[in-house]
Amino acid sequence: MDFSLSAEQRDLKAAAAAFAQGELNHDLPERERAGKFSRAAWEACARFGIQGLPVPTELGGGGVDILTAVLVMEGLGYGCRDNGLLFSLNAQLWSVELPLVKFGTEAQRRRYLPGLMSGELIGVHAMTEPESGSDAFSMRTRAQRTDEGYVLTGTKQYVTNAPIADVMLIFAAHPDAPPMSGISAFIVEKGTPGLTVTRHMEKMGLRTSPMAEVVLDGCVVPEENRVGPEGAGGAIFNSTMVWERSCILAGALGSMQRQLETCVTYARERKQFGQPIGNFQAVAGKVADMYMRLEAARLLVYQAAWLGQQGAAVAEAAAAKLFTSEAWVASSLDAVQLHGAYGYMTESGVERELRDAVASTIYSGTSEIQRVILARMLGL
Numbered sequence: 436m437d438f439s440l441s442a443e444q445r446d447l448k449a450a451a452a453a454f455a456q457g458e459l460n461h462d463l464p465e466r467e468r469a470g471k472f473s474r475a476a477w478e479a480c481a482r483f484g485i486q487g488l489p490v491p492t493e494l495g496g497g498g499v500d501i502l503t504a505v506l507v508m509e510g511l512g513y514g515c516r517d518n519g520l521l522f523s524l525n526a527q528l529w530s531v532e533l534p535l536v537k538f539g540t541e542a543q544r545r546r547y548l549p550g551l552m553s554g555e556l557i558g559v560h561a562m563t564e565p566e567s568g569s570d571a572f573s574m575r576t577r578a579q580r581t582d583e584g585y586v587l588t589g590t591k592q593y594v595t596n597a598p599i600a601d602v603m604l605i606f607a608a609h610p611d612a613p614p615m616s617g618i619s620a621f622i623v624e625k626g627t628p629g630l631t632v633t634r635h636m637e638k639m640g641l642r643t644s645p646m647a648e649v650v651l652d653g654c655v656v657p658e659e660n661r662v663g664p665e666g667a668g669g670a671i672f673n674s675t676m677v678w679e680r681s682c683i684l685a686g687a688l689g690s691m692q693r694q695l696e697t698c699v700t701y702a703r704e705r706k707q708f709g710q711p712i713g714n715f716q717a718v719a720g721k722v723a724d725m726y727m728r729l730e731a732a733r734l735l736v737y738q739a740a741w742l743g744q745q746g747a748a749v750a751e752a753a754a755a756k757l758f759t760s761e762a763w764v765a766s767s768l769d770a771v772q773l774h775g776a777y778g779y780m781t782e783s784g785v786e787r788e789l790r791d792a793v794a795s796t797i798y799s800g801t802s803e804i805q806r807v808i809l810a811r812m813l814g815l
């Protein structure tokens with residue numbers, strides 16, 4: 436294993452942080468309160484090259500390796516306090532663009548990737564349903580084959596980016612087929628008859644990342660919109676999840692770094708009992724724990740990205756996602772506690788990080804499911 440960073444990788448990370456600090460934090464408290472997505476920030480990210488990061492150069496993308504993409508996202512997370520924006524970007528990068536790169540036809544790549552990379556199009560990945568979450572393959576959405584292609588019927592929920600989506604990667608099961616081998620993935624474009632985005636969903640955190648339910652009611656999709664062979668949806672989903680789990684929390688590493696620095700500054704400046712609170716071991720110990728969690732999480736994420744580049748890294752991706760999400764929540768709680776009442780106040784921005792972090796132990800497979808994956812990989 437070798438992921439010592441090149442000067443170019445370090446420069447890219449620093450450039451992403453500087454870009455994010457300058458361009459992505461405008462009006463965040465107001466947008467957060469209103470649950471408002473920033474299209475301007477999304478387009479700025481596209482101009483900077485974020486949406487093109489993992490797409491090969493021959494398809495017009497940045498063509499960077501996965502570790503480099505992770506480093507750029509970490510830099511972005513350090514500079515950008517809008518974790519919702521980062522989450523929306525992640526939802527598209529790893530769960531829409533990468534499946535198209537890896538499993539899409541040439542025509543699908545040429546039709547959708549340029550717009551997704553330029554910021555003109557926004558993508559979603561729709562798997563979860565009212566009756567199927569962790570047990571994703573028990574989905575009820577059906578893909579019935581007809582002369583025109585497929586007719587999709589069902590409901591998807593908790594779909595990130597759905598209210599602003601142009602392109603949806605939707606998973607559906609073929610009637611009477613066995614659960615794992617009977618699922619296919621389809622691209623469904625906004626405006627397709629039978630596709631409705633309903634019920635915008637309000638969230639505890641990540642409030643600038645829009646979410647909705649998607650209803651498919653006799654939605655006809657031509658055969659050329661199926662991604663991969665018929666029945667390959669399960670394999671596509673599993674492969675996508677490994678990538679997503681490896682990379683989705685790269686931005687959280689940057690957030691945790693910024694959080695740590697904020698806490699050190701506050702612990703030096705805030706005085707009680709005639710001295711900085713950082714002099715108290717109970718406070719200093721929290722900062723030490725935050726540092727330790729961050730360093731361990733960083734190594735796990737870099738390892739998953741680096742190994743993923745060489746081939747499958749199922750266990751490493753699950754461990755990286757599990758550890759980093761729980762570390763982010765634990766450090767965010769410590770950050771609130773260290774700031775006292777001020778940390779609990781909305782104006783501090785410290786509590787927002789905690790609300791944003793909690794979701795990370797649920798999306799892309801809950802912490803419990805990551806533990807199930809790890810236990811299985813260990814032979815249980």
Ligand SMILES: Cc1cc2nc3c(=O)[nH]c(=O)nc-3n(C[C@H](O)[C@H](O)[C@H](O)COP(=O)(O)OP(=O)(O)OC[C@H]3O[C@@H](n4cnc5c(N)ncnc54)[C@H](O)[C@@H]3O)c2cc1C
Nearest residue numbers: 560561562563568569593594595794797798799800801803
């Ligand atoms: C912010 C956010 C964004 C999301 N974005 C998307 C998206 O874009 N597209 C999409 O398709 N989905 C999305 N999801 C949904 C997400 O994938 C699901 O929430 C997740 O898979 C868990 O499913 P569930 O919420 O139905 O929980 P359930 O599966 O109902 O689980 C409830 C509880 O039971 C536990 N549990 C379930 N099964 C087991 C088991 N076998 N062993 C131990 N414990 C178990 C879970 O860990 C959890 O604690 C998003 C979720 C969130 C929070």
